[in-house]
Amino acid sequence: MFRAFRNEVEAALADALSAMDLPTDDLGVEEPPEDVPATLASNVAFRLASEVGAPPPKIAADIAGEISVDGYDYLDHVDTGGPYVNFHTTEQYLADTLAAAGDDEYGRLPDKDESVVVEHTSANPTGPVHVGRARNPILGDAVANVIDFAGYDVERHYYVNDAGRQMAVFTWAYETFDEADLDSEPERDRIEYDLVRYYRKGNRVLEEGDPEEVEAAEAEISEILQGIEEGDEETYARVETVVDQVLSGMKECLGRLPAEFDEFVKETRFMFDGSTQEVASRLKDSDYAVLEEEAWQLELDEWDIEKKLVFLRSDGTSLYTTRDLAHHEWKFENFDRAVTVLGEDHKLQAEQLKAALEILGNDVGQLDHAIYSYVNLPEGKMSTRAGTGVDLDDLLDEAVDRARDEVESRLDSRIRDDELDEDDIERIAHQVGIGAVRYDIVSKQPTKAITFEWDQALDFEAQSAPYVQYVHARCCGILDEASQAGVEPTDVDPAVLSTEAEEDLLRTIARFPAVVETAAEDLEPHTVATYTREFAEAFNTFYRECSVLNADDEETQRARLALVDASRHTIANALSILGVEAPDSM
RNA sequence: GGGCACGUAGCUCAGUCUGGAUAGAGCGUCGGACUUCUAAUCCGACGGCCGUGGGUUCAAAUCCCAUCGUGCUCGCCA
Numbered sequence: 046m047f048r049a050f051r052n053e054v055e056a057a058l059a060d061a062l063s064a065m066d067l068p069t070d071d072l073g074v075e076e077p078p079e080d081v082p083a084t085l086a087s088n089v090a091f092r093l094a095s096e097v098g099a100p101p102p103k104i105a106a107d108i109a110g111e112i113s114v115d116g117y118d119y120l121d122h123v124d125t126g127g128p129y130v131n132f133h134t135t136e137q138y139l140a141d142t143l144a145a146a147g148d149d150e151y152g153r154l155p156d157k158d159e160s161v162v163v164e165h166t167s168a169n170p171t172g173p174v175h176v177g178r179a180r181n182p183i184l185g186d187a188v189a190n191v192i193d194f195a196g197y198d199v200e201r202h203y204y205v206n207d208a209g210r211q212m213a214v215f216t217w218a219y220e221t222f223d224e225a226d227l228d229s230e231p232e233r234d235r236i237e238y239d240l241v242r243y244y245r246k247g248n249r250v251l252e253e254g255d256p257e258e259v260e261a262a263e264a265e266i267s268e269i270l271q272g273i274e275e276g277d278e279e280t281y282a283r284v285e286t287v288v289d290q291v292l293s294g295m296k297e298c299l300g301r302l303p304a305e306f307d308e309f310v311k312e313t314r315f316m317f318d319g320s321t322q323e324v325a326s327r328l329k330d331s332d333y334a335v336l337e338e339e340a341w342q343l344e345l346d347e348w349d350i351e352k353k354l355v356f357l358r359s360d361g362t363s364l365y366t367t368r369d370l371a372h373h374e375w376k377f378e379n380f381d382r383a384v385t386v387l388g389e390d391h392k393l394q395a396e397q398l399k400a401a402l403e404i405l406g407n408d409v410g411q412l413d414h415a416i417y418s419y420v421n422l423p424e425g426k427m428s429t430r431a432g433t434g435v436d437l438d439d440l441l442d443e444a445v446d447r448a449r450d451e452v453e454s455r456l457d458s459r460i461r462d463d464e465l466d467e468d469d470i471e472r473i474a475h476q477v478g479i480g481a482v483r484y485d486i487v488s489k490q491p492t493k494a495i496t497f498e499w500d501q502a503l504d505f506e507a508q509s510a511p512y513v514q515y516v517h518a519r520c521c522g523i524l525d526e527a528s529q530a531g532v533e534p535t536d537v538d539p540a541v542l543s544t545e546a547e548e549d550l551l552r553t554i555a556r557f558p559a560v561v562e563t564a565a566e567d568l569e570p571h572t573v574a575t576y577t578r579e580f581a582e583a584f585n586t587f588y589r590e591c592s593v594l595n596a597d598d599e600e601t602q603r604a605r606l607a608l609v610d611a612s613r614h615t616i617a618n619a620l621s622i623l624g625v626e627a628p629d630s631m
Numbered sequence: 632g633g634g635c636a637c638g639u640a641g642c643u644c645a646g647u648c649u650g651g652a653u654a655g656a657g658c659g660u661c662g663g664a665c666u667u668c669u670a671a672u673c674c675g676a677c678g679g680c681c682g683u684g685g686g687u688u689c690a691a692a693u694c695c696c697a698u699c700g701u702g703c704u705c706g707c708c709a
Binding site: 071073075077078079080081086088091092094095101126127128129169206209210211338339340341342349350351352355357358359360362364365366388389390391392393394396416418419421451452455458459460461463477488489490492493494498501504505506507508509511512514515516518519522523524525526527567571572574575578579582585586588589592593594595609630631 | 665
């Protein structure tokens, strides 16, 4: 309802301003501070002061007097607070909010009939997913969720880099070394932990091995790369043996979050179908192409990019970005929009990609990047190759373990007699543990760097997943008790919800669809996390002050129950956008 | 060195794009609230030259310039 109210406010204000012969280009509509009893306000009077030649409070009063609320459903009346014009809602606003939030899909915006492909994670299949990379699936999944919830048709893609040098190195190492050559046991009983040892061994040999050995290896690696480039089936099969095995393990790990994908798109696909070479030849014909030292490159000065983009090596083979160009043209053919979630280390490459796509004649307005900063350890960077870093599996295990300890230690002091059994404890431990990890990462602005610290990531109090999840569990508890007592959230008179706590909660619920809309537009799911905290605060105040089952009369009982039902839908949907589970009890 | 980010309470962060009402949370510290729909909760206190210096503006945490600090980046790697 907030969105509808905002539209009404803008329309009413614009009408009044034009009736007064004043400009309507900047309405200055904003949410007032908490202690102001208005839902929206306008600061337009400040800007008109010099033009009109009157002090802002006078102008505000004049505007307020000029505004007509006739014909609006939610705009009740207008007054001023000094220089501000304040807009107040009708009873209908709260009534309609309560009714709308009775739907368990509340917050989902109308279908836009527009398809969006969200590419995220796309980590090279070189080994276990570490925490440094984990920001990508967690952020990416939330970005996809919020766009989905905002009414778009979303597909989630993982782009598999199976044609790069790293995979050639991996393939060579996998075929060259035996178990006996490796100096460690797998850290975990899963395929990518087993195989990454070959990759690390291979890289060590390339860095430190004797020159003859390295030379032979490089020859082999280059042969593999050439083989793929030429579409040689046998080479492809050798590489995919490694790729598919490692990837299958990584999928399992990501599945624990869970981050699921609709499609794993391999880059070799765009080599074998000829589109990469086709893109390269179109680029060669462009005005921006230059041949320097036998390598084809693009001059991107026009895009303020100093670095030239090499799109064909001197031996004629393609590079990662060349294939990615073909990949993106494929996306543009099949989807209305493409969103890619990338680490900041790929930012320059992403800008070059965009420029090159423009040169190729694409509408780059279809492409958006969500860029995030890396997650580092206090002691430095995480690297699969070097084997430094915390594995995501270990983080999730630790999170679930700590959550389980927490649940068990709280068992004795539980008031609620719902008799949690072993399965419940395990369920709650998973929901809370994994939820806490996701929430910790998704709730922060993506541009800010994160230094990973165990205690901080696994703090179960305060501004964390459990704090918000607890609200959901409380809702479920009340709804459960109510249903046993035979109270139904039907035949409700919203006007009964007249205390400040009830009204605040309802107003917070009303804002949810607007939060979804903005988060989707800006690709910033962390604003949904901020909202869940504000929501939890409003709900907890209501919980403290307004008993549902012990309310004075049945009418109040029913109305409050409807409010709890609406709250549950709101917080469940907000959490689901964040990829955090909503426990029925905890 | 060039480019791009980031710098807000002791700590972790919202707010910055789109300037506007006394800068908000949590953790920690201190003090309160469970015979009550779940205390993973709530209430209160303490805590801020919004990195620094200039500028624009009626108004700056927010925009511009400079500067310092941190991160990323500047391969015929991905």
